[in-house]
Amino acid sequence: MSNELEFLSRRVAAGKLSRRDFLGRAAALGIAAPFANSLLSSAARAAGPVKGGTLKAGLVGGESTNSLDPALMMTQVPFAFGKCWGEMIVELSPDGKLENRIAEDIGSSKDAKVWTLKIRDGVEFHNGKTVTAEDVAATLERHSDEKSKSGALGYMKGIETIKASGKEVVLTLKEANADLPYLLSDYHLIVQPNGGKDKPDAGISAGPYVVKTNEPGVRHGGERFANYWQGDKMGHADQIEVIVINDATARTAALQGGQVNMINRVEPKIVDLIKRVPGVTIRNHAGPGHYVFIMHCNTAPFDNNDLRMALKLAIDREEMLTKVLRGYGSLGNDFPINAAYPLFTEIEQRKYDPDKAKFHYKKSGHDGTVLLRTSDVAFPGAVDASQLFQQSAAKAGIKIELKREPGDGYWNEVWNKQPFCASYWGGRSTQDQMYSTAYLSTADWNDTRFMRPDFDKMVLAARAELDEAKRKQMYHDMAVMVRDEGGLILPMFNQFIDATGAKVDGWVDDPHQELMNGYALAKCWLQA
Amino acid sequence: MSSPILKLIAQRIALGILLLLAISVLIFAGTQILPGDVAQAILGQSATPESLANLREQLGLNDPAYVRYFHWLGGVLTGDLGTAMSSGQDIATSIKGRLWNTLFLAFWAAVVAVPLAIILGLIAVRFRNGWVDKLISGLALASTSFPEFFIGYLLVYFFAVKWQIFPAISTVYDGMPFGERMQAIALPATALTLVVLAHMMRMTRAAILNVMQSAYVETAELKGLSAFAVIRKHAFPNAIAPIINVVMLNLAYLIVGVVVVEVIFVYPGMGQYLVDHVTKRDVPVVQAVGLIFAAVYISLNIIADIAAIVANPRLRHPK
Numbered sequence: 001m002s003n004e005l006e007f008l009s010r011r012v013a014a015g016k017l018s019r020r021d022f023l024g025r026a027a028a029l030g031i032a033a034p035f036a037n038s039l040l041s042s043a044a045r046a047a048g049p050v051k052g053g054t055l056k057a058g059l060v061g062g063e064s065t066n067s068l069d070p071a072l073m074m075t076q077v078p079f080a081f082g083k084c085w086g087e088m089i090v091e092l093s094p095d096g097k098l099e100n101r102i103a104e105d106i107g108s109s110k111d112a113k114v115w116t117l118k119i120r121d122g123v124e125f126h127n128g129k130t131v132t133a134e135d136v137a138a139t140l141e142r143h144s145d146e147k148s149k150s151g152a153l154g155y156m157k158g159i160e161t162i163k164a165s166g167k168e169v170v171l172t173l174k175e176a177n178a179d180l181p182y183l184l185s186d187y188h189l190i191v192q193p194n195g196g197k198d199k200p201d202a203g204i205s206a207g208p209y210v211v212k213t214n215e216p217g218v219r220h221g222g223e224r225f226a227n228y229w230q231g232d233k234m235g236h237a238d239q240i241e242v243i244v245i246n247d248a249t250a251r252t253a254a255l256q257g258g259q260v261n262m263i264n265r266v267e268p269k270i271v272d273l274i275k276r277v278p279g280v281t282i283r284n285h286a287g288p289g290h291y292v293f294i295m296h297c298n299t300a301p302f303d304n305n306d307l308r309m310a311l312k313l314a315i316d317r318e319e320m321l322t323k324v325l326r327g328y329g330s331l332g333n334d335f336p337i338n339a340a341y342p343l344f345t346e347i348e349q350r351k352y353d354p355d356k357a358k359f360h361y362k363k364s365g366h367d368g369t370v371l372l373r374t375s376d377v378a379f380p381g382a383v384d385a386s387q388l389f390q391q392s393a394a395k396a397g398i399k400i401e402l403k404r405e406p407g408d409g410y411w412n413e414v415w416n417k418q419p420f421c422a423s424y425w426g427g428r429s430t431q432d433q434m435y436s437t438a439y440l441s442t443a444d445w446n447d448t449r450f451m452r453p454d455f456d457k458m459v460l461a462a463r464a465e466l467d468e469a470k471r472k473q474m475y476h477d478m479a480v481m482v483r484d485e486g487g488l489i490l491p492m493f494n495q496f497i498d499a500t501g502a503k504v505d506g507w508v509d510d511p512h513q514e515l516m517n518g519y520a521l522a523k524c525w526l527q528a
Numbered sequence: 529m530s531s532p533i534l535k536l537i538a539q540r541i542a543l544g545i546l547l548l549l550a551i552s553v554l555i556f557a558g559t560q561i562l563p564g565d566v567a568q569a570i571l572g573q574s575a576t577p578e579s580l581a582n583l584r585e586q587l588g589l590n591d592p593a594y595v596r597y598f599h600w601l602g603g604v605l606t607g608d609l610g611t612a613m614s615s616g617q618d619i620a621t622s623i624k625g626r627l628w629n630t631l632f633l634a635f636w637a638a639v640v641a642v643p644l645a646i647i648l649g650l651i652a653v654r655f656r657n658g659w660v661d662k663l664i665s666g667l668a669l670a671s672t673s674f675p676e677f678f679i680g681y682l683l684v685y686f687f688a689v690k691w692q693i694f695p696a697i698s699t700v701y702d703g704m705p706f707g708e709r710m711q712a713i714a715l716p717a718t719a720l721t722l723v724v725l726a727h728m729m730r731m732t733r734a735a736i737l738n739v740m741q742s743a744y745v746e747t748a749e750l751k752g753l754s755a756f757a758v759i760r761k762h763a764f765p766n767a768i769a770p771i772i773n774v775v776m777l778n779l780a781y782l783i784v785g786v787v788v789v790e791v792i793f794v795y796p797g798m799g800q801y802l803v804d805h806v807t808k809r810d811v812p813v814v815q816a817v818g819l820i821f822a823a824v825y826i827s828l829n830i831i832a833d834i835a836a837i838v839a840n841p842r843l844r845h846p847k
Contacts, residue, residue, distance in 0.1 A: 058697065063807075063808070064622070064801055064804045064805070065612065065615045065805065065808055065810065066615070067616075213701070215701065215796070216615065217796070217800065217801070217804055218699060218701070218796040243697065243699050243794070244794065247791055247794065249792070250684070250696065250697055250791075250792055253681075253684045253685070253688055253689050253696035253697070254688075254695075254696045254794075256688075256689040256696070257684075257688040257689050257692055257695060257696040258692065259696055259697055260697075407807075409809075
């Protein structure tokens with residue numbers, strides 16, 4: 001890199017040279033624009049965040065039925081807005097480590113059954129009250145109440161008692177769980193005054209922005225919280241705004257037209273077109289999300305492992321990855337874990353093998369068609385993917401009949417009800433969480449009807465194991481079991497594809513969720 | 529004004545109210561035959577027999593259908609539309625803002641579309657079968673033939689992305705300055721105008737041409753009036769009833785048929801509200817919106833009828 005360019009980029013960051021002049025100089029020196037741009041943004045990051053302005057995001061995933069109650073957050077808009085006004089107990093940092101937020105320190109007893117959270121001093125709620133251990137305890141209580149509708153209830157049920165004393169919250173678990181701190185990073189667990197027991201949808205927490213506008217399904221707005229405890233790290237823009245734009249074309253148009261600074265869910269098929277738009281940067285990165293075809297292991301004909309294996313071998317993953325995701329993803333291997341998880345281990349990649357599929361299909365004794373239900377809402381491109389599956393299976397002599405279901409009611413009537421359908425998973429932060437949510441016999445969302453007492457035992461044992469090497473081996477064995485005997489066909493992991501406009505800076509890729517794990521609005525800034 | 533007209537008008541209004549009642553029965557019945565009952569829809573997969581029973585009791589689902597119908601109707605008549613099941617918000621409050629937004633957009637689309645359509649129709653008649661007529665008809669037909677989303681995307685592409693004159697999305701909110709609001713709705717209003725323009729224009733043209741066949745128009749022409757004067761003074765007033773009819777029909781469309789345009793331009797109106805709640809099977813909201821849409825349709829049709837009656841000289845001047 002030329003010294004001159006570096007010098008110039010610092011001058012731009014300091015506001016002494018215009019961006020346009022810089023790009024002109026870079027072109028004169030024979031530097032391609034994308035490289036020059038990246039040079040600029042790293043210089044700007046080095047120069048530090050710029051305060052001020054209004055940062056706007058146009059996001060899919062908001063409905064007029066949304067509420068500010070963290071327990072009820074399900075889709076992308078409440079999630080992303082929640083990270084702006086809410087403060088968490090702990091959070092995952094982009095490199096996969098745990099970052100303490102309201103908890104200053106987390107420690108456990110040797111058997112991973114009793115956990116102690118030390119609450120940070122001097123963090124203030126938007127209503128002026130200081131965050132206390134009681135508030136944190138009340139928050140956890142609310143989300144672990146059997147009667148609560150909280151999306152985090154599944155993990156929180158494992159907590160037996162919650163006690164606040166002084167500056168500490170002590171949690172006693174029913175079963176040992178080495179992953180507890182990861183579970184506490186669940187985005188539903190926004191700390192609220194008295195746990196939100198009085199008024200759950202008041203929108204009051206200790207995050208960098210104070211809720212100013214809340215029009216569900218239309219827009220949400222926040223103003224910087226003057227007393228935010230980490231003002232140097234977050235809350236750079238004076239104001240933030242989330243505009244709900246569920247239509248993909250409208251979303252890209254809003255970014256191109258400059259009405260918003262960032263958008264989520266760019267469709268893979270248009271990424272290459274968007275890349276050509278001046279000033280727009282595509283932010284794609286791998287994550288734990290995956291697209292699946294799920295079979296019920298307890299329903300004929302899928303109760304036969306040979307038939308399941310035949311179907312797993314009859315899918316052409318590579319073709320699907322290039323044609324449906326246009327390469328913005330990675331190959332799946334029929335178990336729901338990839339490198340986004342801390343304790344991931346490689347397992348031999350399963351490949352398309354029509355001959356082997358034919359063999360298993362014959363052995364299963366099933367002939368006739370297999371009915372696969374699909375819909376556009378199952379995942380973007382699900383109908384195309386199902387057709388590809390149908391064709392590749394036909395080459396192995398397996399007839400798949402496709403039934404295209406209406407998107408309306410798909411999640412109520414088809415998913416988790418019908419024996420074979422297309423679906424997707426957003427992934428979880430730990431392997432334990434993923435397996436507990438969907439592969440334990442008793443899991444609410446056991447959508448493959450995978451009921452294996454031996455597997456359940458392995459999950460519980462791994463949960464209590466503090467020795468990392470041993471745990472890794474356990475998770476490896478569990479993955480092999482799901483892969484070879486489960487009802488999951490997982491052709492591909494999808495990437496999160498977000499995009500930002502010309503003046504956005506401070507972006508850091510985060511593998512956990514889209515939009516920097518929801519923090520894009522809180523952590524990015526607008527160049528001066 | 530004399531009594532026959534008043535009587536006719538009173539009849540129309542009474543008929544309209546009856547019709548609305550009939551529709552309310554239909555809407556109610558329609559939502560009853562949806563698969564699964566409301567309680568099942570709310571609780572979804574987590575429904576246990578006890579919680580279902582509790583919720584049924586709470587929602588009054590154990591009463592016979594006609595009791596629930598009259599309960600609902602009574603609420604509607606007193607302005608109580610109930611609460612949305614999915615969010616627990618008061619429906620009347622949420623609808624007020626949405627309805628206002630939809631009416632605002634429809635109003636400005638109509639302000640542009642109606643006069644434009646009628647003037648273009650008049651011009652087309654004046655130069656009938658000439659190139660001006662053909663050009664107007666051709667363009668209007670083209671704009672109508674494209675699906676709404678296509679027109680919407682074209683407008684967005686040129687005016688928002690390429691030239692950046694208007695915003696691509698039309699999120700409006702309370703307390704937005706009037707100028708900004710107008711700028712925000714510029715594109716959806718244009719899209720709506722293009723969608724309804726041709727229908728009104730063609731009907732205006734046809735209605736006037738129809739009248740142009742009459743003997744009194746010939747007389748007017750023979751006495752040497754200019755072509756425009758003939759149309760304005762003799763043909764148009766006699767063609768006004770069918771024109772009002774088609775205008776009202778399109779006004780109704782501007783209010784109840786804008787779902788696609790609202791979604792494309794992210795406009796917070798009734799259409800989006802309805803779509804959101806249909807996917808959640810939020811029956812009370814769907815019922816309320818359905819009833820409001822029906823009321824809009826019926827009242828605009830009554831207005832069209834009344835206008836036609838008033839415009840009819842035979843009724844205006846009874847023997």
